[in-house]
Amino acid sequence: MGVLLQAEAICVTFGGLKAVDGVSFTMGAGEIIGLIGPNGAGKTTLFNALVGLQPLTSGAVRLDGETISGLKPHKVAAKGMTKTFQNAALFPDMSVAENVTTAALLRHDLKGARAKAEAVLDKLGLGPIADADVRDLTFPQKALVEMARALATEPRVLLLDEVMAALTPTEMDEVMAVIRALRSEGLSFLVVEHHMRAIMALCDRLLAVNFGRLLAQGTPREVAADPQVIEAYLGHGAAGKEGAHA
Numbered sequence: 750m751g752v753l754l755q756a757e758a759i760c761v762t763f764g765g766l767k768a769v770d771g772v773s774f775t776m777g778a779g780e781i782i783g784l785i786g787p788n789g790a791g792k793t794t795l796f797n798a799l800v801g802l803q804p805l806t807s808g809a810v811r812l813d814g815e816t817i818s819g820l821k822p823h824k825v826a827a828k829g830m831t832k833t834f835q836n837a838a839l840f841p842d843m844s845v846a847e848n849v850t851t852a853a854l855l856r857h858d859l860k861g862a863r864a865k866a867e868a869v870l871d872k873l874g875l876g877p878i879a880d881a882d883v884r885d886l887t888f889p890q891k892a893l894v895e896m897a898r899a900l901a902t903e904p905r906v907l908l909l910d911e912v913m914a915a916l917t918p919t920e921m922d923e924v925m926a927v928i929r930a931l932r933s934e935g936l937s938f939l940v941v942e943h944h945m946r947a948i949m950a951l952c953d954r955l956l957a958v959n960f961g962r963l964l965a966q967g968t969p970r971e972v973a974a975d976p977q978v979i980e981a982y983l984g985h986g987a988a989g990k991e992g993a994h995a
C-alpha cells in the first residue's frame with residue numbers, strides 16, 4: 750500500500766510543555782487508524798497540527814508526498830485532508846442542507862455546492878432531514894451531519910474527533926457502518942474516540958500516545974497488549990473496558 754499521509758517527527762510545544770513530541774507515522778489509502786491515549790496525551794494537539802489548526806514547532810506533514818505543514822486549514826482541506834469538530838461546530842440556525850452546502854463551497858460554486866451537499870446527504874441517509882434545522886437534531890443525527898459537512902469538502906483523509914461521543918452502542922454501530930462504507934470507496938480515516946469498543950472494532954491499526962510521544966503502534970490487539978500502553982492506562986483503570994476513555 751502506498752503512503753498517503755506521512756507525519757515526520759511532529760513536535761508542538763506550548764511554552765515548556767511538549768504536547769506532541771516527535772511523532773512519526775504513515776497512513777495508506779483506505780486505512781482506518783485509531784489514535785489513543787489518556788487525557789492530555791496530545792491527541793487533539795496532533796489532530797490540529799495535521800490539519801493546519803496548530804502550527805508545528807518542528808517536523809513535517811506530507812499528503813501524497815507534498816508538504817502541507819505550514820498551510821492554513823482551508824488550504825489543507827483543499828489538498829484533501831480535514832477534520833470533524835468535537836461537539837459538532839455546525840451552524841445551529843441553518844438547515845442541515847445549508848450547513849453541508851457551506852462546506853461544499855470549498856470546491857464548487859453555489860449551484861454545484863448544493864448538488865454536492867444533496868449527494869453527500871443521500872449517501873449518509875440524511876436526505877429526509879435535509880431541511881431540518883440543526884438545533885432540532887438528535888446526537889447521532891448531529892454526528893452524521895458533522896461527517897457530511899467534512900465529506901462535502903471531498904477529503905482523501907478524514908480525521909474524526911470523537912464523533913461517537915454521546916451515542917448509544919446501536920447508534921455507534923450505525924456510524925461505524927457508514928465509516929466502513931466510505932473506507933471501501935478509498936477514504937482514509939484517523940480516529941480519536943473514547944469508546945474502546947468502537948476503536949477496537951473499527952481500526953486496522955492503532956497509534957498509542959502518552960505525554961506527546963508515540964508509545965506503540967500496530968494492530969488493535971498488539972497495541973492493547975503492549976506493556977507500555979497498559980502502564981499508561983493503569984492510573985485510569987481503563988484499558989480494554991467497554992466505554993473506557995481511550
Ligand SMILES: Nc1ncnc2c1ncn2[C@@H]1O[C@H](COP(=O)(O)OP(=O)(O)OP(=O)(O)O)[C@@H](O)[C@H]1O
Binds near residue numbers: 763792
Ligand atoms: N493551547 C494550549 N496551550 C497550552 N497548553 C495546551 C494547549 N492545548 C493543549 N495543551 C496541553 O497540551 C497537552 C496535550 O493536550 P491535548 O488536548 O492535545 O490532549 P488530548 O490527548 O487531546 O486530551 P483529551 O483526551 O483530554 O482531549 C495537555 O497537557 C494540555 O494541557
